[in-house]
Amino acid sequence: MQLTEGSDSPLHPGPLDTVIRNAAVVDGSGGPRFHADVAIHRGKIHSIGVGLAGRFQQELDGAGQVLAPGFIDVHTHDDYAVISDRSNLCKISQGVTTVVTGNCGVSIAPLNIRYRPPPPLDLLSGDPDHFFATFEDYFKYLEDSPAAVNVAAQVGHSTLRVATMSDLQRPADAGEIKRMRRLLEDALRAGAIGMSTGLFYRTAQASTTQEVIDVAKGMRERGAIHTTHMRDEADAVAESLAETFRIGREADVPVIVSHHKCSGTRNFGRSIETLALIDAAARQQEVGFDVYPYCASSSVLDVEKFRDATRIVVSWSIPHPEAAGRDLAELAAEHGLSQKAMADRLQPAGGIYFMMDEVDVSRILAHPQSMIGSDGLPGDTHPHPRLWGTFPRVLGHYSRELNLFPLEAAVRKMTSLSARQFNLSNRGLVRPGYQADLVLFDPLTVKDLATFDHPVRHSAGIHLVMVNGAAVYQDGAATGAFPGQVLRRS
């Protein structure tokens, strides 16, 4: 094989940037691992083979390690975090190289307001100055000041509502729908990859199904997708799936069900039914879904909306930051208040809600079409451990320890499957010509260490993380490189 430098002139052979030798390559396809050297040049995977010859500026030994495509976190709320903490340590320390933002109906653009954004928009930031009037502005900012990770961004339907409606407690009228469509069009033209909804939340719960269809129509022509935090993930989870599929059919757009779950003890075990509904729909239309590997959710603090929780832990509070990490029931008892009254006193605030069954979580994770998304909330004082632990938890706990699926299947759920469903071209596989987003980890020790009591901890076993060919995490620390790209809709 003739290896050439980036000038592409075989007359001037020069050293390639990097070779990682002797790793077990888990290439993201789901196929069995194989031992090979992987050469990287100018941000891309150059060649793969046993005993690659040629000169390299850097040789790394991958013996005993797995080399996989960098993980794609398909469900994040990192819209502002990729600006405020460009190292994205909570993500790169897990092997994540790409984040999809703008989930659950909330995105950092397009919004131009002078007041604190209403929940759940404030999960991104409580400061209106942190929002961007257009996606063009947001992407330009990110390209001028890149993060460690790549960013693919969606437009939030709730953000569109806040941007265009004076009263969120009713469906949008024809004029408002027209304005939302215009903002969505602008965002897609700038490179946003799709639109999310959060019909569960108070900012969007008054939206009719037809409103969403009318806003989302025409997205397929632009190669965009639609993701949703459904209206109900508890008693009405089946009806909500039906609504989601209808939106996909009538707006003619691929749909992805975010953080699929069956909430509340009454609904434990119903993932048999919901996964069958998803499978049946997927035979007729494009349907995908993601999941995080925990039995608790996290969001804004709202004891009425999360009334199915058996336990609530405060994750942040503006007036009472000392409440973060405390059990809401205990706090309420100390103050002689109901949980509702205690929650009111803590607002604005966030919570962690224990409301799912381990059997459902495992069953959804084990489904061959489930993707992994953390849903981590990077601004929280006492975050849900999913922010720091999601991906190693799937690899270590669910794949290696519980043997729920092979490592190759686990990696596929966080790489090629995600890249395909979110239309991220040239990512998610270890293949020549693909971007060199890579993670080198120890398959015997990789494991999440973040817990509900100690949520801010690096995972074990992640040795090297590369984004577009540059190391961003090595030997347990961020390298300080910021090679992340904006992944505009192609």
Ligand SMILES: [Zn+2]
């Ligand atoms: Zn959500």
